[in-house]
Amino acid sequence: MRPAWAEISLDRLIQNYRLLSAAAGESGLIAVVKANAYGHGTLACAHALANAGAAWLGVTNAEEAIAVRATCPGARILVMSGLWEHEAEGAIEHRLTPVVWEPAHLEWLDAATREKQCATQSVAVHLEIDTGMARQGVRLADLPSFLERMQAAKALSLEGVMTHFHSPELLDGEATAAQMARLDAAMEIISARGFRPTVIHAGNSATVLANDGARSIGELAAKYGASAMLRPGLSLYGYPPRVSGEGASTEANELQPVLAWKTRVVSLRTIEAGESAGYNATFRAGRPSRLALLPVGYADGMNRLLSNRGEVLVRGQRAPIVGRISMDLTIVDVTDIPAVEMGDEVVLIGKQGTEQISAYDFADLAGTIPYEVLCNISARVRRVTLNASEDDV
Incomplete structure (x- = not known):
């Protein structure tokens, strides 16, 4: 097989989930596995998280959700980006929980229940409120009619x-407080x-990892007799968001990257001083140089902006x-690294010896x-899952 792969430590994923659960306190978690689990492999990650106790999994669309349902038959699956017209039948058939905010969402789901002759069946939905993101969600002015x-x-x-x-990384900012106030106003209308x-949820990894980050969500949920949940994504995979302001919890320091991206040297050559390498001769050797060729390129997710920089x-x-x-290819200079050979393992993201690239x-x-x-690591980079005994990432 082509020597380019990503090693996925499911043990680290589970450890990160447990750390985040502890940080969330009494609030529950929706483990976000959308976008191929942020490049880590949706099915393997969803299965591991469900086995570790994750009751809820968050995905983008019905297609992702149906695939997850096959491997996680008992999990609740939240379809976070809503539905399109012909996805409503699948949402009902596969027991998915769609997020709704457009009247059309209601019409499609209502029609699908009638078509399947299950009008007596209750289809659970989660209503998104636009509190300032202006992306998805019902605006307060439109909420009564919705x-x-x-x-x-x-x-x-x-x-x-x-x-x-929209700005949860600003731990001492006013934006999140203002959004919480709008959510409270929406709940007043909804209750009236x-x-x-029974569930109110908001916040991502930054919210979970902020000291008392879940407190305001928990208080709002309790006010209306509901349970609170948060939706961590990036932190599940070992990357705490960079936050601004005081109040980051200690759990952020204990998260471990789940993915290591690797390849091998497939060719070596020496060029003389003044010779060029790569398209448009953007690199010219200032000395005799030994170059190693790697079988990964921007089609694999190696950002072209790393040229002559990474x-x-x-x-x-x-x-x-x-x-x-x-x-499909990247060239690296190994002049100062003795005895590099064809077949040597190369780490693009991960740890090797005492060095690490994140x-x-x-x-x-x-x-x-x-x-x-992480999301741009393409499908042709095969994912290899590791357990604890094999994990040397």
Whole structure:
């Protein structure tokens, strides 16, 4: 097989989940496994998390949810980005819990229950409130009319209410407090219409890892007789969000990266001073140089912005990327690393010896975020799951 793979430590994933559960206190967790579990492999991660006690799993759409249902028959699965017209039947058939905010969502689900002749069956939904993100969710001004339509859809049950914070990393900021106030106002309207949701959820990894981060959500939920939940994603996979302000919990320091991305040296050559390497000759050797070729490129998720800037680990040492990263190949300079041979293991993300390169390191050089780095590791990079006895990442 092509020598490019990602090792996924399920033991680290479970350990991270337990740390986050402890940090959340009395609040429950929705373990977010959308977008191929942030590049880690949805099915393996969802199965491991469900076995570790995760009652709820969060995915993007019905297609992801149906795949997860096959491996996690007992889990509650939240479809976080809503439904499209012909997904309603699948949501009902596979016992999914869709997030709703458009009247069309209600119409599609209501019609699907009638078509399946299960109008007496209660289909649980979670209503998203737009408290300032202006992305998904019902705006407060539109909430009364939306609730009227919901009351008309007799087969639908409002189990949960949720919102999405736009700046949870600002631990001492006012933005989240303002959004919480809007969510409280929405709950007043919802309660006044006779709805009694049993779950209220908001917040992501930053909220879980902030000291008392879950407190305000828990207090709001208790006010309306509901349970509180939070939705960690990135931190499950070992990367605590960078927060601003005081109040980060100690659990953030104990999280372990779940993924290590590796390849091998597939070719070696020596070039003379003045010779170029890669497209458009963006690198010219200032001395006789030994170059190693790696079978990974931007089609695998190696961001092209790492050209002539990034590093990899070879024999426990850092080797600079030279020349432009191409679609399938990357060149690194191993002149200062003795005895590099074809077949040597190369670490792109992970640890080798005493050196370590993280998704944050890649992101900083490319001017992006670790979410994108991890999610962009493409499907042709095979995922290999490890257990504790094999885990040397």
